[in-house]
Amino acid sequence: MKTRDRILQTSLQLFNECGEPRITTNHIADELDISPGNLYYHFRNKDEIISLLFQRFERQMETALQVPERRVPDMEDMWLYLHLVFENIWEYRFLYRDLDNILGRNKKLRIHFRRILERKINTAAAICKGLAEAGIMDATPEEIAALAQNIAVVATYWLNFQSIRASAAQSGESGKLALGVYQVLSLVAPFLKGEARQLVQQLSREYLA
Amino acid sequence: MKTRDRILQTSLQLFNECGEPRITTNHIADELDISPGNLYYHFRNKDEIISLLFQRFERQMETALQVPERRVPDMEDMWLYLHLVFENIWEYRFLYRDLDNILGRNKKLRIHFRRILERKINTAAAICKGLAEAGIMDATPEEIAALAQNIAVVATYWLNFQSIRASAAQSGESGKLALGVYQVLSLVAPFLKGEARQLVQQLSREYLA
DNA sequence: GTCTATATAGGGATAGAC
DNA sequence: GTCTATCCCTATATAGAC
Numbered sequence: 001m002k003t004r005d006r007i008l009q010t011s012l013q014l015f016n017e018c019g020e021p022r023i024t025t026n027h028i029a030d031e032l033d034i035s036p037g038n039l040y041y042h043f044r045n046k047d048e049i050i051s052l053l054f055q056r057f058e059r060q061m062e063t064a065l066q067v068p069e070r071r072v073p074d075m076e077d078m079w080l081y082l083h084l085v086f087e088n089i090w091e092y093r094f095l096y097r098d099l100d101n102i103l104g105r106n107k108k109l110r111i112h113f114r115r116i117l118e119r120k121i122n123t124a125a126a127i128c129k130g131l132a133e134a135g136i137m138d139a140t141p142e143e144i145a146a147l148a149q150n151i152a153v154v155a156t157y158w159l160n161f162q163s164i165r166a167s168a169a170q171s172g173e174s175g176k177l178a179l180g181v182y183q184v185l186s187l188v189a190p191f192l193k194g195e196a197r198q199l200v201q202q203l204s205r206e207y208l209a
Numbered sequence: 210m211k212t213r214d215r216i217l218q219t220s221l222q223l224f225n226e227c228g229e230p231r232i233t234t235n236h237i238a239d240e241l242d243i244s245p246g247n248l249y250y251h252f253r254n255k256d257e258i259i260s261l262l263f264q265r266f267e268r269q270m271e272t273a274l275q276v277p278e279r280r281v282p283d284m285e286d287m288w289l290y291l292h293l294v295f296e297n298i299w300e301y302r303f304l305y306r307d308l309d310n311i312l313g314r315n316k317k318l319r320i321h322f323r324r325i326l327e328r329k330i331n332t333a334a335a336i337c338k339g340l341a342e343a344g345i346m347d348a349t350p351e352e353i354a355a356l357a358q359n360i361a362v363v364a365t366y367w368l369n370f371q372s373i374r375a376s377a378a379q380s381g382e383s384g385k386l387a388l389g390v391y392q393v394l395s396l397v398a399p400f401l402k403g404e405a406r407q408l409v410q411q412l413s414r415e416y417l418a
Numbered sequence: 419g420t421c422t423a424t425a426t427a428g429g430g431a432t433a434g435a436c
Numbered sequence: 437g438t439c440t441a442t443c444c445c446t447a448t449a450t451a452g453a454c
Contacts, residue, residue, distance in 0.1 A: 003419075019309060021230065024447055038420050040449060100228055100306045103373065110373075117374055146395035150363055153392075157366040164312065164319075165326055183362075186355035190399035212437075233429055247438050249431060 004042045006032055011049050015094035020050065021101060047106060054109055057092040061116055064088055065123045073130030075196060081127060082184050085120070085155050086177045096160055117152060124148040139191040147187060154184050213251045215241055220258050224303035229259065230310060256315060263318055266301040270325055273297055274332045282339030284405060290336060291393050294329070294364050295386045302368055326361060333357040348400045356396060363393050
């Protein structure tokens with residue numbers, strides 16, 4: 001594997017583990033057993049590394065946030081949507097740990113992240129609208145608007161919230177994500193009609209087991 | 210006013226404005242037209258300033274999170290609870306901007322913040338339980354548990370979420386808080402029975418106007 | 419491409435005069 | 437209580453040899 005890619009990969013790993021502000025370029029070089037000078041041969045600065053990682057994150061997230069086009073959305077779509085979003089956030093969780101800090105240093109990142117956030121809200125709203133039109137959900141447009149925002153908030157910050165609450169001893173990765181999906185589904189559930197609502201509850205029980 | 214207090218006050222202001230990691234002890238001294246040495250006469254280090262501010266935050270938050278003892282809680286309690294929580298977060302928003310960073314450097318803060326979070330969840334759950342017992346709310350214990358956590362997440366991160374979404378031009382302070390309260394109320398609303406649900410909707414409309 | 423050595427800058431913090 | 441001067445350390449980044 002090329003050094004450039006190894007740097008990106010290791011940076012991501014260390015950032016996720018310890019938080020981006022704590023990881024210096026020297027740490028990254030150390031971990032890779034290369035010299036700091038070598039690292040700066042491949043990247044102009046730390047910011048470029050972050051930007052590259054962000055690009056990858058953005059590309060993945062954009063595919064995750066595709067609104068299903070052809071047909072009417074259903075609970076499957078909601079489930080898939082949440083699942084992909086949570087996996088993506090988990091993979092690039094360093095961004096979410098220090099959002100303000102990272103976005104505050106880089107205007108381009110700020111703008112792009114904002115776009116992703118809007119898209120998250122819009123996709124959630126679109127799916128809810130689809131569910132309402134399909135008769136699965138019962139909610140007014142105002143309720144859907146508020147709901148979509150709440151979905152975005154919980155999806156965005158759930159992992160942060162959990163990492164603060166949890167002590168060192170921690171359940172596995174997949175369990176954490178599953179809990180997040182459950183948590184967001186529980187936002188949607190009260191608006192669902194009988195059958196779908198119970199389906200969600202059942203899904204959640206399996207999920208949490 | 211004593212220099213020590215002026216330092217605390219100015220620190221809080223600068224931290225809230227620019228984020229704690231960006232504000233150095235020199236910045237604080239500059240803003241106050243005192244020397245860095247003088248600042249270090251009053252405080253051992255930057256961390257002590259943060260700890261003192263945190264103490265004030267904690268004290269205020271704990272009074273906000275009192276569960277009403279004597280009587281059965283109602284929607285008034287929920288409203289008051291949210292209002293106080295949001296005002297408090299706003300006053301010490303620098304903590305929330307860089308939560309991971311700040312809590313990661315100070316074990317004591319981490320423990321205390323975690324306690325506050327648990328309390329937030331418990332208070333929300335207690336109020337919901339009260340509403341359910343009073344016949345105002347219709348929700349299972351599992352639903353209340355998930356709801357209380359979602360309330361805590363949205364209440365904790367709403368201002369962060371908004372500050373990322375919003376461009377520079379921004380509506381006033383009270384509007385931001387009101388929107389947050391509305392957003393959390395919309396989590397609770399679907400579980401309320403007819404009259405109360407409409408009361409919330411009406412309350413929200415007034416609030417947002 | 420990779421290394422060693424080093425420049426530069428800034429932040430945290432202290433010593434000692436006043 | 438306050439100031440000036442300064443020290444130390446760490447992080448980013450560069451220069452130039454190999």
